[in-house]
Amino acid sequence: MRNKAITKAYYYNLGFEQLGSKDYDGYLMLIKDKIEIHFFEFKDLDPKENYGQVYIRTDHIEDIYNFCKTQHIKIHPNGDLEIKPWDVKEFALLDPDNNLLTFGEQVILK
Secondary structure, three states: OOOHHHHHHHHHHOOOEEOOOOOOOOEEEEEEOOEEEEEEOOOOOOHHHOOOEEEEEOOOHHHHHHHHHHOOOOEOOOOOOEEOOOOEEEEEEEOOOOOEEEEEEEOOOO
């Protein structure tokens, strides 16, 4: 993260909250459900060169996607909700530092 306050606000809008009560200088720990993400400060990060990514598996992809849409959270331009060839329903977001967040749910073929 380049800016702790901006990162915190973005993830709070996704429903995350701070993990624990201690605020560490240059370090941020967030949690939502059973998802825990840690960030370290990197003020010189160039978002155009950042290839950080997180894959989050869920059993509630539609709910998360709809939540993001109602909160006006920008979906990745190539990341709309769809079933991928590998039989996983996915969508993706880019956070303020260009970290790719992909959410996926296994599709049960009948």
